[in-house]
Amino acid sequence: MSSTRRTGPSPGSLRTHNTLATVGDVLLTAAVTNGVAEGSVDLAFRRWAHPRIRPGSSFIALTHVIEVTSLERVDPEQISSDDARRAGYENVDELRATLCVNTHNPTYRIGLRCIGEDPRIALRADDDLSDDDVADLGSRLDRMDSRSNKGPWTRAVLEIIGRRPGVVSTELAAELGRERTAFKNDVTKLKKLGLTESLEVGYELSPRGVEFLRRDAT
Template identity: 40%
Template sequence: MLFRDQTLAAIASGEVTLAFRRRKRPTVKAGRRVRTASGVVLIGDIAIVDISALSESDASSAGFPTLEALREMLGPDDGTPVYRIELTGLEPDERVALRGEASLSDADWHALTLRFARWDKTAPGYFPSILRAIGAHPEVRAADLAAKAGVETPKFKQDVRKLKELGLTESLEIGYRLSPRGEAVLEKLREHRL
């Protein structure tokens, strides 16, 4: 689920509390969280609604100046359901703070090596090689890094997201870079030759 920066600011301030999307099925689940560039959007209840029952209040709560603007965004009724999605807040993304933690405790290092070992059962050394590639080639397109790694781009991106969850990488407009934590892990990998 994508949000514009202006909408994210309005969610953070409590001005926007709803989203409406025309989809065959919802792309988010109630009670889940959606990561964005500005933080984590908290998702409340989700329900299918009749577009003719939408009100000016619904439009305002979704950040639209008028009901007509909301209906225009949803497009013509082609039979695809319209979902009403409650947005219950915006929290800081815990990965941002984690990225800056460059000092790794023995417990941190142990947990990371166990995670790499689990992930690398099918391709030993694959995840450390991604860190090395990003460290050596920041701001390089994912497709180029994937080709060098010999994997499909979607798989490579998915695997980089796993590293991002651990606070090791940061996405850029083009490509990635290692976070301070990622740099520290890469240095440990060099020391241990993993």
């Protein structure tokens, strides 16, 4: 098999989206996310002590990449019926009711638009790995292992997910002698590389993860 790297979704571009998602901390319901994807919703309102996002940043919601197009501080009493509709609410009173917590914090009006699908979807399905792809993924996992204060963990987590797909994370963590939250955080790191997928219960290796683990073991 050729060792020439192919073009397509990359872990590098994926990390950019996920970093922005963490910084943004804009939690959208499924209905609102789908509205943004369809174009019927293009606003959100949040109370924050300080802005947690910036225009031009992006984050992943469901299977979509959402871009922040604008950010401005507003008076909740000046929010219009049109604003409420554009944020996915039936009326302005319904929207204002969601802003009745943390009332000491200012309110921000956030412009949103969908700019594409979550690149992890295509990445997970891509199991046509070149030798360079396998080496690059292996190096990334090695760096994760070297930075860990608990010792190497990446291959062990991939192996147990491959061996026990669809098993609740509590059981997987216990088998590895791990705390559940820390284990789930580690699985998320592997998911960002396109190696795992979340199921309704537990996880499974993606096609990319299956192929990497097979090649990495040889």
